[in-house]
Amino acid sequence: MSLLPYLHCMSGVVGRELLRFVHQRSRFVAALVRPLGWLFVFAAGFRMALGVAMTEPYQTYILYEVYIVPGLVGMIQLFNGMQSSLSMVYDREMGSMRVLLVSPFPRWFLLVCKLLAGTFVSIVQVYVFLLIAYIYGIQAPLLGYVLVLPTLIVTGFMVGALGLLLSTFVRQLENFAGIMNFVIFPMFFLSSALYPLWRIREGSYLIYQLAALNPFTYAVEMIRFALYEQLNIEAVLITLAATCVLLGLAILGYNPAHGMSARKGGAGE
Amino acid sequence: MSHELKPSAHTHSDSPPALNVRDLGFSYSGKPVLKDVSFTLGAGELVILLGANGAGKTTLFSLITRLYDHRQGHIEIGGFNLRQHSVQAHAQMGVVFQQPTLDLDLTVKQNLVYHAALHGMNRRVARERAMQQISRVGLRDSLNERVRHLSGGQRRRVEIARGLLHQPRLLLLDEPTVGLDIASRRALVEHVHQLCADQGVAVLWATHLIDEVYPQDRVIVLDKGRVRANGSVSEINAQQATDTIGQAFDRLTGGEPG
Numbered sequence: 001m002s003l004l005p006y007l008h009c010m011s012g013v014v015g016r017e018l019l020r021f022v023h024q025r026s027r028f029v030a031a032l033v034r035p036l037g038w039l040f041v042f043a044a045g046f047r048m049a050l051g052v053a054m055t056e057p058y059q060t061y062i063l064y065e066v067y068i069v070p071g072l073v074g075m076i077q078l079f080n081g082m083q084s085s086l087s088m089v090y091d092r093e094m095g096s097m098r099v100l101l102v103s104p105f106p107r108w109f110l111l112v113c114k115l116l117a118g119t120f121v122s123i124v125q126v127y128v129f130l131l132i133a134y135i136y137g138i139q140a141p142l143l144g145y146v147l148v149l150p151t152l153i154v155t156g157f158m159v160g161a162l163g164l165l166l167s168t169f170v171r172q173l174e175n176f177a178g179i180m181n182f183v184i185f186p187m188f189f190l191s192s193a194l195y196p197l198w199r200i201r202e203g204s205y206l207i208y209q210l211a212a213l214n215p216f217t218y219a220v221e222m223i224r225f226a227l228y229e230q231l232n233i234e235a236v237l238i239t240l241a242a243t244c245v246l247l248g249l250a251i252l253g254y255n256p257a258h259g260m261s262a263r264k265g266g267a268g269e
Numbered sequence: 270m271s272h273e274l275k276p277s278a279h280t281h282s283d284s285p286p287a288l289n290v291r292d293l294g295f296s297y298s299g300k301p302v303l304k305d306v307s308f309t310l311g312a313g314e315l316v317i318l319l320g321a322n323g324a325g326k327t328t329l330f331s332l333i334t335r336l337y338d339h340r341q342g343h344i345e346i347g348g349f350n351l352r353q354h355s356v357q358a359h360a361q362m363g364v365v366f367q368q369p370t371l372d373l374d375l376t377v378k379q380n381l382v383y384h385a386a387l388h389g390m391n392r393r394v395a396r397e398r399a400m401q402q403i404s405r406v407g408l409r410d411s412l413n414e415r416v417r418h419l420s421g422g423q424r425r426r427v428e429i430a431r432g433l434l435h436q437p438r439l440l441l442l443d444e445p446t447v448g449l450d451i452a453s454r455r456a457l458v459e460h461v462h463q464l465c466a467d468q469g470v471a472v473l474w475a476t477h478l479i480d481e482v483y484p485q486d487r488v489i490v491l492d493k494g495r496v497r498a499n500g501s502v503s504e505i506n507a508q509q510a511t512d513t514i515g516q517a518f519d520r521l522t523g524g525e526p527g
Contacts, residue, residue, distance in 0.1 A: 020375070
């Protein structure tokens with residue numbers, strides 16, 4: 001079979017997600033308000049209390065607002081990844097996940113298409129956020145905005161795959177709200193999104209260790225370095241590895257023979 | 270030049286059955302839901318799968334659509350084994366699920382084009398097919414309307430058009446009339462019978478509503494996960510010494526102790 005049908009399928013899935021995104025304007029606004037709130041309120045309040053001394057990849061002493069931007073980019077993707085898996089749960093309840101899964105294409109491919117679609121949506125959100133931050137005065141080198149793109153694809157896949165994996169454990173939306181609290185917040189707070197690791201270490205060694213084990217830390221660092229035209233190999237490798245593992249588990253979770261759907265009785269009643 | 274995902278040329282000269290289910294069994298956590306289910310649907314044949322709620326109809330559909338795998342028995346669609354050739358088998362089947370599965374915020378056309386993409390069609394072919402199928406279900410004027418603005422009966426017809434977009438040999442309908450008023454229900458039953466006659470697509474129609482059975486239909490009665498009867502309405506009535514399929518159904522399902 002030629003590759004063309006695969007491309008049609010992929011563009012169809014991505015196109016549908018973008019169309020849905022366009023129709024859900026409130027979701028877009030919410031996705032922007034959250035990080036902007038952090039940037040304008042939280043970071044502005046903290047800038048007096050907290051500057052960040054020279055630390056890689058920054059060349060000088062930086063304001064707290066500058067430090068927090070890559071973390072907020074990660075936050076946008078994290079929320080988006082969870083939200084698209086939320087829609088996965090919703091889709092499964094509404095049955096449109098079943099429509100996706102009766103497509104003749106291999107299931108791993110369909111799930112990758114779905115993740116790609118969610119990642120695209122998150123990248124649109126990220127660039128709008130970065131543009132607003134730019135206008136506000138937080139400006140990275142222009143090339144950084146290009147270099148960050150491949151990074152965002154990887155990190156988008158990572159959090160999307162995590163959401164997908166979680167969606168195989170969750171059957172109802174209510175349970176999902178709990179997982180949001182137990183996954184999103186720990187992942188975000190126990191990472192280098194808000195404070196550099198060395199600073200966390202000064203505060204609490206335990207929290208530092210947890211943050212150092214958190215793959216989201218590396219996703220944020222990868223974004224941070226790319227935005228300032230640098231490559232953090234350690235962060236890239238760890239993020240890629242985490243993405244592969246999460247994606248593999250999510251695909252396994254949706255496999256009709258071994259997956260959760262088979263064990264739980266699937267989406268049907 | 271269709272880029273559609275189609276089975277590679279089948280070598281059998283006589284066309285294989287649209288659906289062949291043999292010795293199918295399935296259980297949830299040790300509790301059997303389906304047991305020794307076997308039946309065949311010939312090309313272009315319409316069969317009503319009659320069973321009360323909880324008889325195992327949805328489970329049967331989930332296995333045929335491979336939402337989860339069957340561990341006992343065989344399923345073949347258009348001659349393709351579902352486990353060994355799932356790609357080809359899936360390409361030959363269209364499904365209308367019990368729950369509505371259209372995107373309410375998208376237009377009829379967008380919904381159909383999305384489905385066509387899931388079957389590997391390019392946009393041009395997708396649009397042509399969408400137009401063709403939507404005209405057949407009499408909703409041509411609604412092509413650019415959002416699904417949210419359609420009635421329940423219209424939505425079902427869109428789902429049927431969607432199920433037929435990739436020209437399957439088998440159309441599965443899982444209680445498609447749930448939630449419809451009497452008039453739309455009757456129109457849908459009529460429409461699907463017509464469709465089967467016109468397009469030569471085999472249809473497996475699951476329902477618990479006796480009045481959806483036409484006198485000329487073939488009926489499979491499913492009860493507690495087993496096939497209790499399989500034949501034309503008149504054959505089943507003759508076997509059960511009853512006058513109507515309703516009486517036969519009661520006799521077949523009511524008298525069983527367990």
